[in-house]
Amino acid sequence: MFYLIGLGLFDEKDITVRGLEIVKNATRVYLESYTSILMVDKERLEAFYGRKVILADRDMVETASDEILSHASTSDVALLVVGDPFGATTHHDILLRARALNIPTDVVHNASIMNAIGACGLQLYSFGQAVSIPFWTDTWKPDSWLGRIQENVGLGLHTLVLLDIKVKEQSEEDLARGRKIFQPPRYMTPAVALSQILSALAHRIHTLVLALSRVGTPTQSIRAGTLAQLATLPEDAFGPPLHSLVIVGSRVHPMEIEFASKWAIDGDWLHVARDVYAVEIESE
């Protein structure tokens, strides 16, 4: 059996009891290590599981998935995935390959940022499509995500904005020379993301925005303010990764504003909610 097991958002204890039982009984345990990061290292997972954990980088999951799956045809193999197996990054491809090889599969779900974002007080029902902001380079500035934000804004819906992560990337030179030397991981900061958003929504500086850092961890932190306010905070104001942003849509409900006001930088949160979003604020 091939198991895809979600690890949740923070550390070794965020796995479900069901997932842990499977891991403890599996013949081989892989940890997908390139689309996201868990906040703990492999050794801590191994100690907690009592099992050896094999890091599966992009190469392995994409090119050696047949090797992973070949073991699954005769024994139980678990691939651990940060968040939920079908969260921001999906793992449908390896399930399709397993299906083609007639290997039975099972999935153990867990929290992902796609639902844990509700921690900021906004209703999941009022979110439109989620977007991912990629790092821009001097020569490559993809902006399809901007159109998607505009679509949500047009409907008055909130937008969950996920920030780019570069893990185990090779430099262009190392890639060209076939050298397996990896750059240190890079995580887009809210400052970078906000400046990219601001470049497109310059006429909407009074848009309300939430910056969420390390959701589901003991150091979770949320800041609420206008696009202009958050974009001018110092780069280190948000602390270490992971970060995500929420752009508040015009259909926002007074209770959502009230809940998030706990994290407001200053009174502008309520002022803009009242004057720009026309939210009925009970009292200030």
Next chain:
Amino acid sequence: MFYLIGLGLFDEKDITVRGLEIVKNATRVYLESYTSILMVDKERLEAFYGRKVILADRDMVETASDEILSHASTSDVALLVVGDPFGATTHHDILLRARALNIPTDVVHNASIMNAIGACGLQLYSFGQAVSIPFWTDTWKPDSWLGRIQENVGLGLHTLVLLDIKVKEQSEEDLARGRKIFQPPRYMTPAVALSQILSALAHRIHTLVLALSRVGTPTQSIRAGTLAQLATLPEDAFGPPLHSLVIVGSRVHPMEIEFASKWAIDGDWLHVARDVYAVEIESE
């Protein structure tokens, strides 16, 4: 401390290790019992946790939340919630009350249908706003959810459709007379939901739809077909609750179609994907 703990989708083993530790150490453990159902009964949870579990119905969470929270000011109280605490049904209200009482709170996330829906093979990024279909009565046929589906359709996005649940509802007569007699739980079937959708999208009978039943449980079942096909299946074709539907948007990717073709009722799934959605199908 007041803990809101997500239980995930199926049974007592879907709690996270972190959540289980909190439950085992809490002074009082409540189970929210009106917005969703866990597939196991209270006694099984109690046996697994080694703790007494107090059922908290709608009355209790809405009117007796102060009683729940009063214990939390001096000891650890856990309120267990099926899915994620901020999933389809949010629990921001009781957190706001705790905040007003200066009671510290913590949240343990888990899977909810809002992210586990990825199991059907569609990318979460390509979903627009989720909608809930309420039971229609002879005199009350709310249809704001239809407008929201149309908004998603207009953008080519998928729609997650959640079906109404009535747990611990009183009849109008019992309510009028103040009698605490509850109707048996009612779960909207896909057949009812599909007929309500069809009444509004009659000109779009070639819309692709997925019906997901008991997601995240061992009896999970998925059916894929056109709106007209699924709407004419017999009412018992989907088995017991819980159910949800996905309306496939025009931006659908060939790999999404391929992944879900496993559950297709017949060849119409691929034909409509190719001819109506203009998806490039590699081979049939």
